[in-house]
Amino acid sequence: MMDNKVVVVTGAGGGIGRDMALAMAQRGARVIVNDIGAGLDGSGSSTGPAQQVVDEIRAAGGQAAANTDSVADASSAGRIIESALDHFGRIDAVVNNAGILRDRFFHKMSVEEWDAVIKVHLYGAYYVSRAAANHFKEQNSGAFVHMTSTSGLIGNFGQANYSAAKLGIAALSKSIALDMLKFNVRSNCIAPFAWSRMIGAIPTDTPEQQARVAKIQQMTPAKIAPLAVYLASDAASQVNGQIFSVRNNELFLISQPRPVRSVHRSEGWTPESIAEHAMPALRSSFFSLDRSADVFSWDPI
Ligand SMILES: NC(=O)c1ccc[n+]([C@@H]2O[C@H](COP(=O)([O-])OP(=O)(O)OC[C@H]3O[C@@H](n4cnc5c(N)ncnc54)[C@H](O)[C@@H]3O)[C@@H](O)[C@H]2O)c1
Numbered sequence: 555m556m557d558n559k560v561v562v563v564t565g566a567g568g569g570i571g572r573d574m575a576l577a578m579a580q581r582g583a584r585v586i587v588n589d590i591g592a593g594l595d596g597s598g599s600s601t602g603p604a605q606q607v608v609d610e611i612r613a614a615g616g617q618a619a620a621n622t623d624s625v626a627d628a629s630s631a632g633r634i635i636e637s638a639l640d641h642f643g644r645i646d647a648v649v650n651n652a653g654i655l656r657d658r659f660f661h662k663m664s665v666e667e668w669d670a671v672i673k674v675h676l677y678g679a680y681y682v683s684r685a686a687a688n689h690f691k692e693q694n695s696g697a698f699v700h701m702t703s704t705s706g707l708i709g710n711f712g713q714a715n716y717s718a719a720k721l722g723i724a725a726l727s728k729s730i731a732l733d734m735l736k737f738n739v740r741s742n743c744i745a746p747f748a749w750s751r752m753i754g755a756i757p758t759d760t761p762e763q764q765a766r767v768a769k770i771q772q773m774t775p776a777k778i779a780p781l782a783v784y785l786a787s788d789a790a791s792q793v794n795g796q797i798f799s800v801r802n803n804e805l806f807l808i809s810q811p812r813p814v815r816s817v818h819r820s821e822g823w824t825p826e827s828i829a830e831h832a833m834p835a836l837r838s839s840f841f842s843l844d845r846s847a848d849v850f851s852w853d854p855i
Pocket of ligand 1: 564565566567568569570571588589590591592593594596603623624625626650651652653654674678701702703704745746747748749750751752753775
């Protein structure tokens, strides 16, 4: 499915990214395995993880090269795309997967915690996509796959920075899909559920928490890879601007905001008439204050 394609997977030194890189290569793609080898909070760096995944791909007979530039800076993100051209002479697909977490309740979150997460996720996805966009436009083809999250699409505690970035990525993807449709460029999102170090940090202090984590551990990162390969391939030529989710053996199409109900008054609204008329009429369609786990309330299948 990916023969003759060159793919960049960011943050591919571990977790979901590693499995996507392996699966891309297994289907014939030449892969740039990007990873700065950072800690979960974005601190530190190591060339080890990216090179290790490259070694795995080569050992299985595939073609790959490592890149350890950060997605979180415009010029280094540009170098990630350049490394695809340097090593393999072209770029066909970009998977924006690199990520970090700095969870904190909103009222305690520092500017630094906000910035660090927005920088890697939202700016990172923008910088890498923007660097690839020129090449995609020129060659009149290309595919973006971005990792979003139900923390942003639905909600979660203690993740204002991450949720804002991930919902921003969904909007970025939609915008790219609209703007670059005329150049035959597609852009889609995946909201993955997978056991990785990113959710390995979930506390296991109580029996309930332990039971929850045991369930989550069934969802392996490898389950995300087939959808990423499909979306990056020409088989998905008619799939654009969509948001999917994968949870173990379940695959979902996620809704996108649309008006659900309207009220109208020919003379217009006052704050009083909104209170007396509009809100009571709209209230039955209000959304509850769900978190991701409230919506995905059944065990992974
Ligand atoms: N695991 C889940 O259930 C889950 C849920 C929703 C969304 N996601 C998203 O999926 C993606 C992968 O997550 P994961 O669970 O595999 O996490 P992970 O921590 O295992 O992988 C993220 C990788 O990104 C790398 N990275 C961090 N900062 C970077 C930077 N500036 N430049 C390049 N690489 C960088 C890290 O070194 C790491 O290897 C992330 O975007 C995450 O937000 C994961």
